[in-house]
């Protein structure tokens with residue numbers, strides 16, 4: 201399994217009160233899955249993604265990504281792990297305004313000292329259909345184009361997994377559909393593993409698997425029909441409340 205969460209819990213202090221953001225989550229994820237994480241506002245979706253991306257640490261339980269126990273890593277190793285293994289797509293794109301689209305995509309490779317960074321970044325821009333916009337700065341791009349650059353930046357390092365926290369929240373519905381079609385294509389054609397948190401039923405309709413979180417608890421875990429039809433290994437689902 202690419203990702204293994206065992207009995208993961210996370211609490212936050214809100215003044216005198218403790219909020220259980222995640223309660224005893226057990227979840228496995230295989231390579232090549234396209235997982236949507238659904239749930240109302242405040243249910244714990246971002247907390248789950250932050251823990252998976254090693255941006256945050258759980259209070260109890262274990263989190264393994266690619267066989268590495270990321271909960272045990274110190275700050276420096278966690279950030280190195282993120283750069284090597286995780287691609288992140290943000291709701292607000294988070295592009296560097298003074299850099300061109302190409303330079304934004306090259307950035308994580310430059311951090312690693314990769315030699316053929318430019319060629320790889322150009323290929324990633326091509327993969328998202330933006331090779332013609334390589335020289336443009338984020339202010340010269342539409343919201344959908346900015347998110348495509350952000351996706352190119354997330355995949356250019358060939359990460360084990362791409363995590364996207366509500367990637368379509370700041371886009372109109374037509375642009376959201378284009379972005380989701382692109383994510384689905386990258387998942388199907390390049391086998392890139394995606395985990396996407398969302399409120400949007402359209403996003404969940406494209407995912408191969410949907411989990412629902414309610415008040416920090418995993419309340420449902422289901423596979424989409426066509427994935428079941430293609431003989432997907434159901435034994436990868438180990439969470440409670442399985443609803444296939």
Ligand SMILES: Nc1ncnc2c1ncn2[C@@H]1O[C@H](COP(=O)(O)OP(=O)(O)OP(=O)(O)O)[C@@H](O)[C@H]1O
Pocket residue numbers: 212213214219220221239240241242243244245246247248
């Ligand atoms: N840094 C923090 N400090 C205190 N409480 C937090 C923090 N981050 C999250 N929480 C709380 O943890 C719970 C889960 O929050 P989380 O952001 O994971 O939910 P979410 O499902 O992603 O919500 P949304 O859909 O609105 O983004 C909420 O009650 C939230 O207020």
